[in-house]
Amino acid sequence: MGSAASETRAAQHLAPTVDRSVKVLVVGAFGVGKTTLIRAVSEIPMLSTEESITTASVGVDPHRGQKATTTVAMDFGRVTVGSATALYLFGTPGQRRFWDLWSGLADGAVGALVMVDTRDLAQSFEVLDQIEEHTRLPITVVVNEFPDSPRHGIEEVRAALDLPDDTPIVAGDVRRRSQAVEALTTLVAHALRRRRGESVAT
């Protein structure tokens, strides 16, 4: 028993006062900074799990009889907000072929941080399309600024990505905790505004 137990990292439990949880998705193309943002905010070391998806979900014609499974890692972090609530941040690639994997994750989420890299805005189109097509999640676009990124104004990014006027866009270096937290705050404030708007409307 000893070896199996010692391979398991010591669990970092939540405070006994925590009895609620919410989650935010962090999506974006490969290498855009998802893991970096989550790590900057998380109170625990990054954790990751693997899920199997079949080639039917990764774009191979299911009628051709070639079925194989592939695994996709999902990494996540956690931060306790207030005394009673745990906020989980799940990072996942947002491209179409991963949709089956994260559709279950989107269920019940506060919203999604959509990370974009201004060096390649086009690669964000697919991620944004997937969110719009499959969910009603409030989103906030996080422009992750790399040293060699061209500096676009927020409104230029909005136009390039064809985002609605009320979708918040924030820009910064998400390796810094304050900026990562700022992105989250902006998303939750947006979700709250939208929620209030909808309850007024009905």
Next chain:
Amino acid sequence: MHSDGYRDHPVRSYVLTGGRAHPTRNTLRPETLLRAVDDGRELPGTAGRHERTLLQTCRGTLALAELAAYLHLPVSLVAVIVSDLVDGGYLAVRSTPVHDLPGTDLLGTDLLEEVLDGLRGL
């Protein structure tokens, strides 16, 4: 569209967990908070290694996804084991579901306000 691949996980998990039905399963999500029930009751001798490790790991509150990460198992499989343990009274769901508005994925304003305040206090 839901061809054989769709059944891969449930079938495998079903075998691993001894082929029982899982009524708790639908209410579990990756962020659902869980905690071992501390009443001194031991798992039956027939319980598997994963069940034992899971209960040990969950002596304090953790989310389902955290359990999966610590156990090095997929969330979908851990969900099945967890629901068995909840049904058997060994594990309790600690979090009240915050997303039970049918047909929507919106959360209550009170909760969102609390999260916002909490984030601003970080």
